[in-house]
Amino acid sequence: MKLYSPTTISEVRKKHGFHFSKSLGQNFLTDKNIIDKIIEKSMIGKEDLVIEIGPGIGVLTAAAAEAAGKVIAIEIDRNLIPILRETLDDYDNIEIINNDVLKIDFASLLEQNEQINGQKRESVRIIGNLPYYITTPIIMKILEDRVKADSITIMLQKEVADRIKAQPGSKTYGALSVAVQYYCTVAHVASAPKEIFVPQPKVDSTVIRLDVRKEKPVILSSEETFFAVVKAGFGQRRKTLLNSLTGIYGLTKDEVAVVMATAGIDPVRRAETLSLEEFAALANTIRAER
Numbered sequence: 213m214k215l216y217s218p219t220t221i222s223e224v225r226k227k228h229g230f231h232f233s234k235s236l237g238q239n240f241l242t243d244k245n246i247i248d249k250i251i252e253k254s255m256i257g258k259e260d261l262v263i264e265i266g267p268g269i270g271v272l273t274a275a276a277a278e279a280a281g282k283v284i285a286i287e288i289d290r291n292l293i294p295i296l297r298e299t300l301d302d303y304d305n306i307e308i309i310n311n312d313v314l315k316i317d318f319a320s321l322l323e324q325n326e327q328i329n330g331q332k333r334e335s336v337r338i339i340g341n342l343p344y345y346i347t348t349p350i351i352m353k354i355l356e357d358r359v360k361a362d363s364i365t366i367m368l369q370k371e372v373a374d375r376i377k378a379q380p381g382s383k384t385y386g387a388l389s390v391a392v393q394y395y396c397t398v399a400h401v402a403s404a405p406k407e408i409f410v411p412q413p414k415v416d417s418t419v420i421r422l423d424v425r426k427e428k429p430v431i432l433s434s435e436e437t438f439f440a441v442v443k444a445g446f447g448q449r450r451k452t453l454l455n456s457l458t459g460i461y462g463l464t465k466d467e468v469a470v471v472m473a474t475a476g477i478d479p480v481r482r483a484e485t486l487s488l489e490e491f492a493a494l495a496n497t498i499r500a501e502r
């Protein structure tokens with residue numbers, strides 16, 4: 213069944229009396245090239261476990277199941293579950309979970325799936341055409357929970373992908389760029405115009421691959437302090453760091469000035485110009501002075 217075909221989507225909807233839910237971010241993919249590219253760039257192997265977020269009617273799920281040892285698809289909309297059972301009936305290596313991905317305990321899910329077809333699991337690949345309304349919370353949950361995934365290949369709103377990819381000095385560089393780049397390297401996979409979705413969203417999309425770093429890019433004495441500094445810095449991004457960091461951990465302006473001098477960072481700089489290494493130097497100095 214060509215699940216990417218708009219005709220199939222329409223037939224499935226009619227047969228099951230299914231209505232698209234805007235609030236669940238349901239925009240289904242209809243472009244075979246993009247689907248193939250997501251699967252190819254996910255580098256899925258036969259001993260791999262794929263976790264898919266938001267399978268919809270199963271277009272990516274079926275393609276992933278061809279390449280993977282096992283696919284676990286997590287879908288919140290219970291109206292899609294009978295549809296998925298039907299569209300994915302040909303595959304015996306797919307498990308469908310009807311739940312909110314934000315409520316999933318990934319650690320225990322991975323523990324239950326250490327063996328794939330009787331073999332030790334190789335890699336964990338997360339994929340998904342993410343629902344736009346919770347793209348950032350999903351990414352941050354996976355990263356902050358330290359889900360033992362090797363790669364995360366996801367379709368998301370172009371504007372959010374641009375923020376994730378952004379480098380210091382650019383307008384889109386912010387707390388999300390720093391956080392994601394701390395945990396992962398980021399690669400552009402494909403651009404996806406809004407016309408390839410049913411129903412058509414208002415914005416274009418981008419597919420990116422996040423490769424989870426085996427080693428962190430900077431040495432931190434405290435991750436908590438690092439993220440607190442990043443948050444405070446970008447919280448008032450128009451202000452100089454001297455001003456935006458005043459008050460953090462009760463530090464006075466003079467104390468922040470000393471910290472910045474020790475870390476070798478000009479106090480008139482703004483957060484959007486700081487590299488990961490500079491944020492780390494600042495956070496480590498604050499930690500040492502406390």
Ligand code: SAM
Nearest residue numbers: 239240241266267268287288289312313341343
């Ligand atoms: N993968 C399908 C495709 O590419 O055609 C559907 C993608 S659609 C953009 C997003 C999917 O995520 C929908 O099926 C939606 O019901 C599901 N979804 C929305 N919120 C979710 C959540 N919190 N947890 C799991 N799935 C969710």
